[in-house]
Amino acid sequence: MSDRFEISTTLPAKVEAVYRGWLDPVEHAAFVGGAAAIAPGVGGAYDIWDGYITGRTLELDPPRRIVQSWRTTEFPEGSPDSHLEVRLEPDGSATRLTLVHSEIPDGQGPQYEEGWKEHYFTPMKAYFSETHRPRADR
Numbered sequence: 001m002s003d004r005f006e007i008s009t010t011l012p013a014k015v016e017a018v019y020r021g022w023l024d025p026v027e028h029a030a031f032v033g034g035a036a037a038i039a040p041g042v043g044g045a046y047d048i049w050d051g052y053i054t055g056r057t058l059e060l061d062p063p064r065r066i067v068q069s070w071r072t073t074e075f076p077e078g079s080p081d082s083h084l085e086v087r088l089e090p091d092g093s094a095t096r097l098t099l100v101h102s103e104i105p106d107g108q109g110p111q112y113e114e115g116w117k118e119h120y121f122t123p124m125k126a127y128f129s130e131t132h133r134p135r136a137d138r
Contacts, residue, residue: 002082003109004102009121011095013128015088018095019063021128022086031127032119055081064088070101072112079105097124 011018021027025046029036034049044057052073059067065088069081085100099116101109 001106002102003104003106003112004100005109005113006098006100007113007116007121008096008098009117009125010091011097011124011128012093013095013131014093015090015095016063017128017131018088018097018124019066021124022066023057023060031124033123055084074108075105097121 013021021031023038023040025036025038028038028048032048036046036048038044038046039057042057042060045054046057046068047054054071055069057066057068059065066086068084068086070084071079071081075082080103082104083102085102087098087100089096089098101112101116104112
């Protein structure tokens with residue numbers, strides 16, 4: 001058995017900005033507050049937080065969908081990578097980001113669901129609020 005969950009948030013930025021930020025190592029590092037190395041394109045490897053999270057980009061449908069393999073150093077020895085689908089939909093001037101995270105080692109889903117909220121959704125809202133405010137407001 002494996003765990004699966006789907007969670008969503010709304011970010012104060014256009015779909016194109018969120019898509020670009022997810023795949024750009026400098027922007028990704030800025031919104032998660034940790035080191036990020038992301039090779040471009042399908043097949044490109046990524047490494048977040050000094051190797052805690054690793055994987056590869058499996059599919060890209062710009063700017064609406066990103067599919068990646070995903071694992072952490074906490075996966076049991078020999079466990080396959082999990083599957084992460086990032087869906088981006090316009091919501092007025094904002095973006096509805098939905099994560100579908102599946103094939104997670106049994107019992108680990110709840111910790112990663114909370115991790116996404118705490119270490120991605122919350123800082124991404126702050127990052128995109130700051131970087132996408134009109135210049136006069138900064």
